[in-house]
Amino acid sequence: MxxxxxxxxxxxxxxxxxxxxxxxxxxxxxxxxxxxxxxxxxxxxxxxxxxxxxxxxxxxxxxxxxxxxxxxxxxxxxxxxxxxxxxxxxxxxxxxxxxxxxxxxxxxxxxxxxxxxxxxxxxxxxxxxxxxxxxQKPDAPSQGMLNAYNALSGREREVARLIASRTPIKDIAEQLGVSCKTVHSYKDRIFVKLGFERLPELILFMKRHHNGAAA
Amino acid sequence: MxxxxxxxxxxxxxxxxxxxxxxxxxxxxxxxxxxxxxxxxxxxxxxxxxxxxxxxxxxxxxxxxxxxxxxxxxxxxxxxxxxxxxxxxxxxxxxxxxxxxxxxxxxxxxxxxxxxxxxxxxxxxxxxxxxxxxxQKPDAPSQGMLNAYNALSGREREVARLIASRTPIKDIAEQLGVSCKTVHSYKDRIFVKLGFERLPELILFMKRHHNGAAA
DNA sequence: CACGTTTGTAGGAAATTCCTACAGCAAAGC
DNA sequence: GCTTTGCTGTAGGAATTTCCTACAAACGTG
Incomplete structure (x- = not known):
């Protein structure tokens, strides 16, 4: 970069x-x-x-x-x-x-x-x-982001949703029945795929895709 | 709070x-x-x-x-x-x-x-x-912050300056001749004293007090 | 079908956070 | 003057996070 x-x-x-x-x-x-x-x-x-x-x-x-x-x-x-x-x-x-x-x-x-x-x-x-x-491409406002969301796999989306709703990693691991390490791997991959570096970006992103944790 | x-x-x-x-x-x-x-x-x-x-x-x-x-x-x-x-x-x-x-x-x-x-x-x-x-007190714009800076001890200021200039903790420890753990302690105390929670706040704070790392 | 890519899974090393500890010294009282 | 209290310099431990690597199963596609 x-x-x-x-x-x-x-x-x-x-x-x-x-x-x-x-x-x-x-x-x-x-x-x-x-x-x-x-x-x-x-x-x-x-x-x-x-x-x-x-x-x-x-x-x-x-x-x-x-x-x-x-x-x-x-x-x-x-x-x-x-x-x-x-x-x-x-x-x-x-x-x-x-x-x-x-x-x-x-x-x-x-x-x-x-x-x-x-x-x-x-x-x-x-x-x-x-x-x-x-x-040069003003027609696709958040198209790239939508594509990015679609690039997430099923498991990644689940984890993304939970992370965005601020569920602690340990709880996520428990809920999904996998190890913390695995959840971290998903987290890493999500952040790489979406090009994010920090949590608020993910939270906002998930909210804007109506996949946030609307309690 | x-x-x-x-x-x-x-x-x-x-x-x-x-x-x-x-x-x-x-x-x-x-x-x-x-x-x-x-x-x-x-x-x-x-x-x-x-x-x-x-x-x-x-x-x-x-x-x-x-x-x-x-x-x-x-x-x-x-x-x-x-x-x-x-x-x-x-x-x-x-x-x-x-x-x-x-x-x-x-x-x-x-x-x-x-x-x-x-x-x-x-x-x-x-x-x-x-x-x-x-x-109610519009006369003291950043007075509180200045006080906060003065509340830092000598060692804390040194560490604050180095942290704000993004020197890695390990290097700071080396420069000051103390252990990483000690540097972390200073860091914690600095953040508590200034009421900060994240690095950018400290960086900006130090810049604004002319104690940043003007290389 | 064989080969490259994605997905689900996880481990290790290093760094970070959060909390606790403690000795020394200085100021504040009594 | 002596004690208590609080701040400073120092550091350790536990839990967590980050970053990087690994690998088998599934998937897709020429």
Whole structure:
């Protein structure tokens, strides 16, 4: 997945603390990510870039003080090597995308996309590549995820359901009449198949497929 | 902390998927929280409440289709027992808060507050109590956190710094010339003292105190 | 049918979490 | 001054988790 072996030096500019925090908590779970700075306004961002020297800048389109695009352009004129990922408020169309790319922005993710898209994009652009993948297939919103669910085997689905409903592994093992080790194996395989790394992703995924533990 | 022993049945209405996801990932880490539904619009929310029967509804003030307050009032007229937590776009003042409380809303958290505030408030109101704590002391933004940092002992700070910079426990033990077990003890104590439960919280905390691993 | 893949099963090593222990020292009292 | 109490540095144990490997039975498909 990740070609580059050095850490991803990340700067995040998001106005609202609540969302900045929760996004950062997610991103910081990846230990390749090194947060070198954050701010809530464009001006602060420009001031800090010099010393923070990020490799990637995630910046919101609508900032309290300025337009994210403007800030990004300023940032790029001073530090052309930064890979900028713009978070847009609205779904992105080809026209807008073209404008962004022309400005030197490497990728755009809309706030209406799942967080996995952001993470995927982030890792993709970190080597300087432009990412335009997401808008080419806007017809299949969660199709990939549905496919992923279908890829689970019967036993895996059972385990996935139980894990998502927070049944302890030991209880699952008991219920299914297998050893804990086996349940762990299922768990591992589920996470690999779905591309997840942590429990909340699985819980949310199962809820959204109406297979959660609606008690 | 949590008086009630049954799970917190949570419904979340946040327009933007990216933020809904990242917030949910955080909230779902708490295993007392049982997500019974989510939507991105007020109308959907009202439609789903009947079957989801949440104990707590977290709802954004500004939704794509409607005003969160209006939706909350509708929801409360049908299901008066739901504890509503409104996420407001702007900092909340006493006047606005009074309006909200009169409408039957249990708490308001602004998007400019840290995520811990949201979580704390969520657990507080789950038993039906009104939460008005956050705006009574708006003068001390991160004072509590600074105090918390000062509460760490010298050795704990060293370990906190190394952990936040993602140094493996074994390396930390080596560097400090103590056993892994000891490092784990420090880690445990750090997390208890700061009230954290997961690594990203510590990383972010250390960054924000300029004690991160600015390589 | 033979060969590659998926599924159900499980074990081992290393790491992590959670809890407990304990000696030394410092501050707080009495 | 002496005792109690609490914090700091140190560490061990048990249970759990993660990560990786293994392997036989079933399955599918040229």
């Amino acid at each position: 990740s070609q580059s072996n050095r850490k991803l030096r990340l700067y995040v500019t998001i106005g609202q603390r609540l969302f900045r925090d929760s996004l950062l908590f997610q991103l910081l779970l990846h230990n390749e990510i090194d947060l070198v700075g954050e701010s809530e306004s464009g001006i602060d961002t420009l001031k800090n870039l010099e010393s923070a020297r990020p490799g990637v800048l995630i910046i919101e389109e609508n900032l309290p003080d300025n337009d994210g695009l403007t800030i990004a352009e300023h940032a790029l004129s001073e530090h052309p090597t930064i890979a900028v990922l713009l978070i847009s408020d609205t779904p992105v169309n080809a026209n807008r995308l073209a404008i962004y790319l022309e400005a030197g922005i490497k990728a755009v993710v809309s706030k209406h996309q799942p967080i996995q898209d952001l993470v995927k994009t982030l890792f993709y652009i970190r080597n300087g590549q432009v990412y335009v993948g997401a808008w | 949590s008086q009630s022993n049954r799970k917190l049945r949570l419904y979340v209405t946040i327009g933007q998927r990216l933020f809904r996801d990242s917030l949910l990932f955080q909230l779902l880490l708490h295993n007392e929280i049982d997500l019974v539904g989510e939507s991105e619009s007020g109308i959907d929310t009202l439609k789903n409440l009947e079957s989801a029967r949440p104990g707590v509804l977290i709802i954004e003030e500004n939704l794509p289709d409607n005003d969160g307050l209006t939706i909350a009032e509708h929801a409360l007229s049908e299901h008066p027992t739901i504890a509503v937590l409104l996420i407001s776009d702007t900092p909340v003042n006493a006047n606005r808060l009074a309006i909200y409380l009169e409408a039957g809303i249990k708490a308001v958290v602004s998007k400019h507050q840290p995520i811990q505030d949201l979580v704390k408030t969520l657990f507080y109101i789950r038993n039906g109590q009104v939460y008005v704590g956050a705006w």
